[in-house]
Amino acid sequence: MRAILFCSLLLAASAAQAADLAVTVMDRNGKPLADAVVLVDSGVQGLRPAPVLEATIAQEKLRFVPTVTVVGLGAKINFSNLDSWDHHIILGLMGAGGVYVDPGLNTQMRLAGRIGSKPPASDSKVLSQPGAYLLGCHIHGSMRGHIYVADTPWAKLGGEDGKALLQGLPEGPARVRIWHPDQLVDGTPTAVQVAATGTAVTITTQIVPARRKRPAGDPYFGG
Numbered sequence: 275m276r277a278i279l280f281c282s283l284l285l286a287a288s289a290a291q292a293a294d295l296a297v298t299v300m301d302r303n304g305k306p307l308a309d310a311v312v313l314v315d316s317g318v319q320g321l322r323p324a325p326v327l328e329a330t331i332a333q334e335k336l337r338f339v340p341t342v343t344v345v346g347l348g349a350k351i352n353f354s355n356l357d358s359w360d361h362h363i364i365l366g367l368m369g370a371g372g373v374y375v376d377p378g379l380n381t382q383m384r385l386a387g388r389i390g391s392k393p394p395a396s397d398s399k400v401l402s403q404p405g406a407y408l409l410g411c412h413i414h415g416s417m418r419g420h421i422y423v424a425d426t427p428w429a430k431l432g433g434e435d436g437k438a439l440l441q442g443l444p445e446g447p448a449r450v451r452i453w454h455p456d457q458l459v460d461g462t463p464t465a466v467q468v469a470a471t472g473t474a475v476t477i478t479t480q481i482v483p484a485r486r487k488r489p490a491g492d493p494y495f496g497g
């Protein structure tokens with residue numbers, strides 16, 4: 275009986291130790307870096323949050339919306355063309371320099387333009403390899419999007435303010451990795467100590483975000 279009580283106390287204690295980690299990501303110039311993917315690894319025993327296993331990316335006004343999507347391993351990505359013209363989605367793992375690792379392995383989908391108020395053309399793809407994926411369109415060369423398939427349950431997309439809140443981390447040592455569409459190389463992970471009461475960390479990267487260019491022929495840009 276005493277052993278059972280002790281065990282349930284331990285369980286209660288470990289549940290209470292799940293803590294938050296607030297990460298702020300800065301660019302090379304010390305300004306908040308938008309659209310950073312924040313990944314946290316922890317070797318400490320404890321509950322893991324459920325990974326995101328489904329996401330939808332729309333093609334709208336010559337863009338992929340959202341521009342960056344973070345999911346877990348094995349996630350199903352739904353594509354939906356909301357424009358009245360066709361899009362040809364090219365999807366593949368992205369290597370250094372922002373190019374496809376092996377164009378021969380890319381997935382290609384053509385989604386017809388939407389007619390009136392009819393349901394948009396849709397397709398989907400399950401991503402079973404971790405890492406960064408690049409999205410492009412044969413028809414519109416300016417269209418760029420990214421998917422990051424995380425190999426850790428703690429993965430979040432940072433906002434325009436560079437901030438991401440990772441929840442449900444075990445108290446103790448952890449490692450923070452940052453990925454960004456405009457990075458040139460993988461940065462060094464940052465070691466942090468997650469306190470039971472929550473922890474905040476600011477990470478300054480060497481990343482210089484690319485300026486958003488007006489896509490050719492995009493009448494909506496900046497409008």
Ligand SMILES: [Cu+2]
Pocket residue numbers: 360361362411412413414417
């Ligand atoms: Cu297109």
